[in-house]
Amino acid sequence: MIRRAAKLFAFATAVLLAVGACSGAGHERSAIVVTTNILGDITRAVVGDQAEVTVLMKPNADPHSFGVSARQAADLERAGLVVYNGLGLEEGVLRHVRAAEGAGVPVLAVGDGVHPLRYTVDGAEGQPDPHFWTDPRRVRDAVDAISKHVVDHVDGVAPEVIRRNADRYRAELDGLDASMRERFGRIPPQRRKLVTNHHVFGYFAKRFGFEVIGAVIPSGTTLASPSASDLKSLADAVRAAGVPAIFADSSQPDRLARVLADQAGLRIAVIPLFSESLSEPGRGAGTYLEMMRANTEAIAGGLSAG
Amino acid sequence: MLTAVTAVVAALSACGKGDDAPPAGEAPPHGYVEGAEEMAEAQSRLIVADRESGAVRVLDLLTERVTEIGKADGVHAVHGDGRYGYLTTVDESVHVVDGGSWMVDHGDHVHYYRAEARDIGPVQGKGLTGAHSDPAAAVLSFADGTTTVLDRARLDKGTVAVTGTFPRAVAVPYREHVLASVADPGHERGGGVEILARDGKPVAAIPEPCPSPAGEAVTRRGVVFGCADGALLVTEQDGVFRGEKIHYPGAVGEDERATEFGYRPGSDTLAARAGGKAVWSLDVSHKNWSRQETGPVVAAAAVGSGGPLLALTADGVLHGYQRNTGAETARVPLLPAEVAGGAPAPAIRVDNTRAYLNNPATGEIHEIDYNDSLRRARTLTVPGKASYVVETGR
Numbered sequence: 095m096i097r098r099a100a101k102l103f104a105f106a107t108a109v110l111l112a113v114g115a116c117s118g119a120g121h122e123r124s125a126i127v128v129t130t131n132i133l134g135d136i137t138r139a140v141v142g143d144q145a146e147v148t149v150l151m152k153p154n155a156d157p158h159s160f161g162v163s164a165r166q167a168a169d170l171e172r173a174g175l176v177v178y179n180g181l182g183l184e185e186g187v188l189r190h191v192r193a194a195e196g197a198g199v200p201v202l203a204v205g206d207g208v209h210p211l212r213y214t215v216d217g218a219e220g221q222p223d224p225h226f227w228t229d230p231r232r233v234r235d236a237v238d239a240i241s242k243h244v245v246d247h248v249d250g251v252a253p254e255v256i257r258r259n260a261d262r263y264r265a266e267l268d269g270l271d272a273s274m275r276e277r278f279g280r281i282p283p284q285r286r287k288l289v290t291n292h293h294v295f296g297y298f299a300k301r302f303g304f305e306v307i308g309a310v311i312p313s314g315t316t317l318a319s320p321s322a323s324d325l326k327s328l329a330d331a332v333r334a335a336g337v338p339a340i341f342a343d344s345s346q347p348d349r350l351a352r353v354l355a356d357q358a359g360l361r362i363a364v365i366p367l368f369s370e371s372l373s374e375p376g377r378g379a380g381t382y383l384e385m386m387r388a389n390t391e392a393i394a395g396g397l398s399a400g
Numbered sequence: 401m402l403t404a405v406t407a408v409v410a411a412l413s414a415c416g417k418g419d420d421a422p423p424a425g426e427a428p429p430h431g432y433v434e435g436a437e438e439m440a441e442a443q444s445r446l447i448v449a450d451r452e453s454g455a456v457r458v459l460d461l462l463t464e465r466v467t468e469i470g471k472a473d474g475v476h477a478v479h480g481d482g483r484y485g486y487l488t489t490v491d492e493s494v495h496v497v498d499g500g501s502w503m504v505d506h507g508d509h510v511h512y513y514r515a516e517a518r519d520i521g522p523v524q525g526k527g528l529t530g531a532h533s534d535p536a537a538a539v540l541s542f543a544d545g546t547t548t549v550l551d552r553a554r555l556d557k558g559t560v561a562v563t564g565t566f567p568r569a570v571a572v573p574y575r576e577h578v579l580a581s582v583a584d585p586g587h588e589r590g591g592g593v594e595i596l597a598r599d600g601k602p603v604a605a606i607p608e609p610c611p612s613p614a615g616e617a618v619t620r621r622g623v624v625f626g627c628a629d630g631a632l633l634v635t636e637q638d639g640v641f642r643g644e645k646i647h648y649p650g651a652v653g654e655d656e657r658a659t660e661f662g663y664r665p666g667s668d669t670l671a672a673r674a675g676g677k678a679v680w681s682l683d684v685s686h687k688n689w690s691r692q693e694t695g696p697v698v699a700a701a702a703v704g705s706g707g708p709l710l711a712l713t714a715d716g717v718l719h720g721y722q723r724n725t726g727a728e729t730a731r732v733p734l735l736p737a738e739v740a741g742g743a744p745a746p747a748i749r750v751d752n753t754r755a756y757l758n759n760p761a762t763g764e765i766h767e768i769d770y771n772d773s774l775r776r777a778r779t780l781t782v783p784g785k786a787s788y789v790v791e792t793g794r
Contacts, residue, residue, distance in 0.1 A: 155438070158504075158506055158511060311440075311441065313441040313444070313752075314441055314443075314461070315442070315751075315754055315767070316754070318461070318462070319767070319769070321775060322772075323771045323772045324769065342440075344440055345439065345441060345462070
């Protein structure tokens with residue numbers, strides 16, 4: 095109650111100052127704006143009820159190409175802290191983040207503090223891989239950076255509460271990491287292979303000893319009337335890997351599995367994973383921890399079968 | 401509390417002007433497309449126009465559903481940029497339709513989107529010869545030597561907004577600029593290629609000449625312009641644009657040169673008719689041309705990446721040729737001769753897995769598996785005639 099009153103007073107004073115300055119630099123900077131929903135969930139876990147956290151990217155959206163409204167852009171420039179990935183992920187909002195930075199808003203590029211991996215694929219060679227959240231230990235690094243920046247830059251938060259929240263969340267991440275290692279440890283090493291069309295599992299593979307085998311998943315028009323040649327690249331990859339499941343975004347996973355059986359004699363499961371976005375609450379990946387547990391179950395279950 | 405409220409009002413009125421202040425209501429996010437959905441895979445569709453009725457339809461190749469989206473009276477040509485269809489109509493303007501499916505290339509991976517197909521509206525201009533888009537601009541080239549630039553963001557919201565018209569014959573958006581062949585006003589063709597800002601302001605010129613430019617293609621290795629003496633490949637690195645001529649293997653007459661390229665988007669190999677009885681194949685990576693004898697040819701397209709060179713001959717047979725050896729690897733009769741040799745001419749459209757060939761006399765469109773001896777995978781049918789076809793979502 096006392097804190098609240100102080101806040102109101104600070105607000106009134108700050109706005110009065112703003113009239114003179116027109117820069118907005120004087121008002122209380124207590125709001126946190128986060129670009130992607132995965133980082134948003136992690137930031138909320140750290141911040142708790144200590145400040146308002148706004149997430150720009152909606153559930154089930156694409157972090158590469160989501161945009162912001164004029165109001166969100168204005169919020170960015172008035173924020174106490176902007177948290178973003180920074181490794182080339184949020185192409186659509188980067189200029190707004192830069193504008194906020196130019197207006198004096200503290201910004202945290204979380205990716206800078208997680209020891210990013212570099213792509214080795216053609217065309218993106220040497221570029222940092224932005225999908226660090228597939229490794230919970232790197233998310234732990236992210237939590238360190240977020241909690242430090244919140245304490246340093248956001249007005250009106252109790253540092254001890256932020257640190258306590260961060261400790262609690264780090265413990266959750268440690269638990270997640272341990273349970274993933276335990277779960278994947280039960281998969282025979284020669285089966286720890288992800289045949290997939292997802293491009294986000296580089297960090298995951300490095301952390302948990304998986305091999306990612308990129309595969310072309312036959313598309314909708316191909317599946318309408320497929321031949322063996324359409325499936326050759328995928329079937330060869332599956333045979334070479336010797337796995338009972340592939341992890342693919344496909345609009346017709348059942349049809350793909352049936353076609354692989356009919357045309358290539360391969361009996362495998364086609365299993366979807368969450369990759370770049372949380373789902374709506376209650377749809378399997380409402381939070382980061384939920385998303386990771388769901389993927390862990392899907393991968394471990396898929397590769398242990400057969 | 402009252403003080404605070406008053407102060408906020410004062411602050412807004414004092415600082416609101418010239419500021420990017422948000423409007424009272426929640427504005428839609430920048431770049432947001434109403435109803436657009438990201439999809440796991442290519443959302444291949446065909447925009448199909450009926451010359452007789454003017455009906456414009458979109459055929460979804462995944463669901464086989466046909467959507468009527470509008471009417472373009474007297475349509476007699478169609479161009480596509482991967483999402484929009486640009487229909488040349490009887491009043492010599494261009495009618496724009498949104499196929500509602502597109503692809504965004506992020507280098508190491510791509511994103512596929514789907515939305516409702518819809519009618520957009522007309523753009524002034526006579527005799528469209530080419531249409532190409534990047535995320536900021538849709539650039540239309542006309543036979544009278546003018547170029548029109550449309551604001552792509554506005555187009556994505558359903559509005560035609562011309563941001564520039566300037567005298568250039570063949571123009572392509574590339575690396576935040578527009579590459580265009582130089583033409584004097586009123587002349588169809590020029591002699592070289594310039595780099596322009598999107599508003600038409602000249603930035604630089606390519607020193608290598610391109611006599612009488614006609615035909616253009618956008619590849620991963622650069623933009624190709626067809627010239628009287630070969631192809632001019634324009635590339636960009638660190639803000640510097642360079643031109644390199646890929647000369648024809650010998651002297652090639654005006655009636656034998658490439659003036660229109662058929663290719664799979666993303667392919668480094670292009671195809672073009674070489675007069676009436678042969679097809680050119682241009683390998684942009686290895687920078688050489690090869691000529692394939694085909695007999696009387698109606699349409700040609702390249703698959704690239706080791707895939708066949710496709711040619712439809714006037715007898716209605718689709719041929720596949722291996723580029724390096726010139727060997728014919730497959731032939732499939734698909735259209736009656738009177739249709740293949742008639743008008744409008746059928747077209748071959750190629751994507752990453754299939755090719756499409758329309759029968760302008762009926763509503764049939766053949767789907768060809770070019771990696772499987774030109775196997776006819778499906779024959780799809782739209783109501784009316786499939787006079788003109790372009791593909792979207794690729």
